Amino acid sequence: MTDADIARFLYREARLLDERRWDEWFALFSEDGLYWVPLARGQTDRETHTSLACEDRLLLRLRIERLKRGPPSQQPPSFCQHVLQVPEIAATPDGWRTHMPFCYAEVRGDAMLWLIGTAEHDLVRVDDAPRIRLKRINLLNCDAALPSIQLFI
Amino acid sequence: MGHYHDNPAAIRALLRSDAVHRDVYLDPEIFALEMQRLWARTWIYVGHASQVPNIGDYYATTLGAEPVVMVRQEDGRVRVLRNRCAHKGAKLVNTPAGNLGRFFRCPYHAWSYHLDGSIAAIPKRDGYTHTRFNETKAAAGMAAVHTAGHRGFIFARLSDDGPTFDGYFGAALSSIDYMVDRSPVGKLQVAGGVLRYLHDSNWKMFVENLNDTMHPMAAHASSAGTAKQLWAGKPADAPKPMAIEQLVPFAESYDFFEKMGVRVLPNGHSWTGVNFSIHSSYAAVPEYEQAMIAAYGEERAKDILGTVRHNTVYYPSLTVKGAIQTIRVVRPLAPDRTLIESFSFRPVGAPDVFLRRNVTYNRLINSPLSVVGHDDQHCYRLMQEGLAACGNEWVSLHRDFHEDELGQRDQTVGGTSEIAMRNQFRAWSMFMTQGAEKERR
Numbered sequence: 001m002t003d004a005d006i007a008r009f010l011y012r013e014a015r016l017l018d019e020r021r022w023d024e025w026f027a028l029f030s031e032d033g034l035y036w037v038p039l040a041r042g043q044t045d046r047e048t049h050t051s052l053a054c055e056d057r058l059l060l061r062l063r064i065e066r067l068k069r070g071p072p073s074q075q076p077p078s079f080c081q082h083v084l085q086v087p088e089i090a091a092t093p094d095g096w097r098t099h100m101p102f103c104y105a106e107v108r109g110d111a112m113l114w115l116i117g118t119a120e121h122d123l124v125r126v127d128d129a130p131r132i133r134l135k136r137i138n139l140l141n142c143d144a145a146l147p148s149i150q151l152f153i
Numbered sequence: 154m155g156h157y158h159d160n161p162a163a164i165r166a167l168l169r170s171d172a173v174h175r176d177v178y179l180d181p182e183i184f185a186l187e188m189q190r191l192w193a194r195t196w197i198y199v200g201h202a203s204q205v206p207n208i209g210d211y212y213a214t215t216l217g218a219e220p221v222v223m224v225r226q227e228d229g230r231v232r233v234l235r236n237r238c239a240h241k242g243a244k245l246v247n248t249p250a251g252n253l254g255r256f257f258r259c260p261y262h263a264w265s266y267h268l269d270g271s272i273a274a275i276p277k278r279d280g281y282t283h284t285r286f287n288e289t290k291a292a293a294g295m296a297a298v299h300t301a302g303h304r305g306f307i308f309a310r311l312s313d314d315g316p317t318f319d320g321y322f323g324a325a326l327s328s329i330d331y332m333v334d335r336s337p338v339g340k341l342q343v344a345g346g347v348l349r350y351l352h353d354s355n356w357k358m359f360v361e362n363l364n365d366t367m368h369p370m371a372a373h374a375s376s377a378g379t380a381k382q383l384w385a386g387k388p389a390d391a392p393k394p395m396a397i398e399q400l401v402p403f404a405e406s407y408d409f410f411e412k413m414g415v416r417v418l419p420n421g422h423s424w425t426g427v428n429f430s431i432h433s434s435y436a437a438v439p440e441y442e443q444a445m446i447a448a449y450g451e452e453r454a455k456d457i458l459g460t461v462r463h464n465t466v467y468y469p470s471l472t473v474k475g476a477i478q479t480i481r482v483v484r485p486l487a488p489d490r491t492l493i494e495s496f497s498f499r500p501v502g503a504p505d506v507f508l509r510r511n512v513t514y515n516r517l518i519n520s521p522l523s524v525v526g527h528d529d530q531h532c533y534r535l536m537q538e539g540l541a542a543c544g545n546e547w548v549s550l551h552r553d554f555h556e557d558e559l560g561q562r563d564q565t566v567g568g569t570s571e572i573a574m575r576n577q578f579r580a581w582s583m584f585m586t587q588g589a590e591k592e593r594r
Contacts, residue, residue, distance in 0.1 A: 037522060039346045039348065040346055047505075047509050047512070048344065048345060048499075048505060048508045048509055048512055049344075049345050049346050049512065050345045050346045050348060050497060050512040050513075050515045050516045050520075051516055051520075052348070052516070052520050052521065052522050053516070053520065053522040054516060058383065058394060058396065058397075059396055061383060062376070062379055062380055062383055062396075062400075062524065063524055065379045065382075065383065066375045066376055066379045066524050069375050069379065070375075071375030071376070071524075071527070071528055072372060072375070072528045072531050072532060073527035073528050073530070073531035143349070144349065145349040145350070145351045145492050146349065146350065146351060146521040147350075147351045147352075147353065147521060148350075148521055148522075148526070148527050148530055148531075149521050149522050150522075150527055
């Protein structure tokens with residue numbers, strides 16, 4: 001796989017979220033996959049320091065199934081748009097590590113929320129395709145007072 | 154002056170024995186008066202002593218509308234000072250926490266202050282010699298506010314008028330005791346970071362919700378109900394992830410929450426989970442239980458571990474979950490804007506699993522990304538907008554109201570009663586009107 005393939009994988013990952021295709025997005029994670037939004041800059045501990053989100057496949061499945069049920073807070077529903085920068089890609093022993101600045105907008109009714117940060121993916125090769133072992137989202141304002149953020153960044 | 158400022162009768166008329174007028178959530182004048190009266194004359198949570206362990210350590214926050222700073226003194230005590238330069242009013246610290254060394258120093262004109270707030274130095278001080286400066290409040294430096302604490306939990310009262318600390322909280326302090334005593338050495342440390350969740354709704358909606366046991370099965374069906382479904386069919390001996398253990402009980406029945414019980418005390422304080430709570434069925438940790446028995450003796454250890462209150466409201470600014478050592482701190486910003494800051498604690502001397510549990514709970518429930526929080530916050534906002542509807546200006550608090558609850562100081566009733574909210578508003582009305590009468594004297 002070339003760097004262009006990896007970049008395409010990341011673009012598609014964001015697009016699946018923007019199009020609310022959560023089951024297809026979920027399938028991109030490895031069995032031990034994790035979606036992590038740290039609360040502190042440079043956070044390394046996710047066991048004894050809390051996070052904005054830290055979700056394994058069970059919790060991701062919960063969030064997805066909840067969204068599909070149309071919970072109270074999704075009336076009206078939220079929509080999101082990722083705007084991505086070309087990722088930096090480095091090889092690791094069993095895959096790739098990528099670094100990709102992004103803008104993210106989430107709208108619901110008349111309200112729009114903007115977030116800016118970098119996404120860091122640890123990708124692992126499974127059956128000759130990349131799978132997400134860790135998607136780490138470093139929000140520029142991770143320690144700020146934030147309103148509800150309802151979809152996946 | 155608006156409608157309410159000089160009119161305690163109008164404020165009193167906002168509360169019936171079983172209903173409250175919508176203005177308490179919507180009216181900007183009421184909000185301003187709440188900050189001047191209720192939030193100034195009651196004891197407001199500032200922070201925990203473990204946030205300022207060393208001399209010169211500070212933690213800055215706001216109480217009502219006022220910036221304050223909690224600082225560890227040279228003599229080891231903790232004081233709360235108004236975070237304002239005596240000169241032109243600049244805030245003296247502008248980061249949430251840090252260490253001052255021995256002095257506050259204003260970045261504007263280099264006025265400096267001792268840790269107790271008294272003036273240490275003013276550049277070219279002789280310029281004040283022939284002035285009336287020394288007769289003003291400014292000459293005393295940074296003003297201290299009344300500070301009191303209970304087992305590391307530091308509260309302040311901004312006004313010189315108001316109840317004593319012990320008189321204000323009374324038996325409600327037992328929830329802090331039970332929380333702290335879950336440490337075998339009787340000590341908690343703030344740990345694991347603070348989640349800061351901005352709500353676009355009135356602060357009282359949040360505080361009321363903490364003892365509202367009729368909403369979880371409805372508002373949280375989408376999160377707790379889904380968690381229950383996802384775990385259904387797993388073998389009974391499958392190791393239960395913390396997230397499942399913590400989320401599923403939110404889907405408990407009306408009967409469960411009724412039997413939990415609620416106790417109300419004077420001045421708006423209350424707790425749900427008198428008998429048991431959604432935190433009662435967490436996995437046991439035998440080595441810890443042994444350590445607790447060794448520390449407290451069998452009977453007291455059993456009492457501590459068997460007391461699993463749901464939420465205790467330290468009206469109006471703090472809510473406590475003793476069994477899982479997390480607190481939520483209420484910071485009103487505007488009639489329709491409230492910041493909720495949630496902290497977790499390490500029970501000193503207990504295994505790490507407890508801090509992991511507390512940190513996990515804090516994230517699952519109190520994060521701006523929480524699937525539980527989203528539905529609460531959404532419902533508060535619906536009320537904030539829906540109350541604009543005319544025709545009925547009253548919010549119903551009738552559930553399980555009985556005339557004989559009026560005038561009783563300490564009551565325990567079925568957990569689904571709305572008595573805790575009525576109790577909060579009775580305190581609210583008292584402080585909001587006592588204030589008016591004092592101002593007019």
